[in-house]
Amino acid sequence: MKVHSARGIFLSVGLLLIGVSLLPGQGTKADKSDAAVERTRKQTKMLDDLYKTAIVLITEHYVKGDAPAAAVAGKLLWKEMKAKGHHEVRLIDATGDPLEASNAPADEFEKTAIKRILDGMASVDRIVEKDGKRYLRTATIVPVVMEKCKSCHPSWKDVPKGKAVGALTYTLPIE
Ligand code: HEC
Numbered sequence: 001m002k003v004h005s006a007r008g009i010f011l012s013v014g015l016l017l018i019g020v021s022l023l024p025g026q027g028t029k030a031d032k033s034d035a036a037v038e039r040t041r042k043q044t045k046m047l048d049d050l051y052k053t054a055i056v057l058i059t060e061h062y063v064k065g066d067a068p069a070a071a072v073a074g075k076l077l078w079k080e081m082k083a084k085g086h087h088e089v090r091l092i093d094a095t096g097d098p099l100e101a102s103n104a105p106a107d108e109f110e111k112t113a114i115k116r117i118l119d120g121m122a123s124v125d126r127i128v129e130k131d132g133k134r135y136l137r138t139a140t141i142v143p144v145v146m147e148k149c150k151s152c153h154p155s156w157k158d159v160p161k162g163k164a165v166g167a168l169t170y171t172l173p174i175e
Contacts, residue, residue, distance in 0.1 A: 032148050037127065040136040040174045044125075048168060050145060056145055088171040091142065094118055094164050097155045103166075110169055113139030117164050125175040127174065141159065142166035 043079060051074065058070040071091055078089040093103050094114045105111045113124040127137040141164045149165075150156050156165055 036134075036174050037136060040172050041125065041138075044136060044138045044170050044172055046136075047087065047089070047170060047172075048123075051168060052140075052142075059148060060146070062147070079122075090169045092139075092167050092169055094142075094166045095159075097157065100155065109137050110139065110167075113169065114167060117141050117167055136170075136172050136174050138172075139167040139168045140170075142168055 013093040030157055055070040058073060063070060074089075074091060082088050090106075090110075091103060092098075092105050092110055092114070094105075094117060096105050105114045109126055109128070116124045121141075123138060127138055128135050128137055143162050144150070144156055144159050144165055145161065147161075150159075153165070159165060
């Protein structure tokens with residue numbers, strides 16, 4: 001009789017553990033079948049290609065002498081996009097030595113994302129909820145793409161081309 005009840009307890013604990021493991025995630029990983037999340041990922045990818053291409057082209061063709069950095073133009077543009085209610089973008093540092101202190105990873109998402117990117121991931125995303133609305137947060141790698149980057153970022157002088165020195169982070173509403 002005692003053996004049976006002990007078995008019963010093991011069985012219930014076992015079922016409970018299986019039940020807990022089947023519960024939906026607490027907003028950390030995106031559900032692959034969620035079409036709205038997939039659309040937001042696609043939109044983020046498009047923005048990432050657009051902003052990175054623009055910043056690299058501006059750096060290549062327009063940044064000469066003491067012209068302002070493309071990062072400064074980017075920040076002005078992202079401020080407008082945020083004010084118009086579209087999305088939020090930040091250019092953050094991955095080296096521990098940003099030119100501008102406010103570009104250090106600011107919250108838990110950005111800090112974790114930088115660790116993963118330095119470990120070799122090209123991008124990281126997470127679904128978050130704020131005031132009952134869902135948002136997709138994404139961080140994508142910013143590598144040293146040309147020697148010219150180092151003219152304003154002297155602390156990267158020994159960083160090889162292609163290595164992560166920062167990330168672009170995005171917050172888009174999931175609609
Ligand atoms: C003309 C100078 C200049 C060049 C060239 C330049 N940057 Fe920057 N970069 C800046 C300045 C200035 C900031 C800080 C802007 C701010 O926050 O106001 C910055 C900020 C950054 C940041 C955020 C971390 C930090 O240091 O504040 C990253 C990442 C970055 N740049 C990457 C790059 C990459 C990659 C390249 C090459 C494609 C590049 N930069 C070329 C001047 C430059």
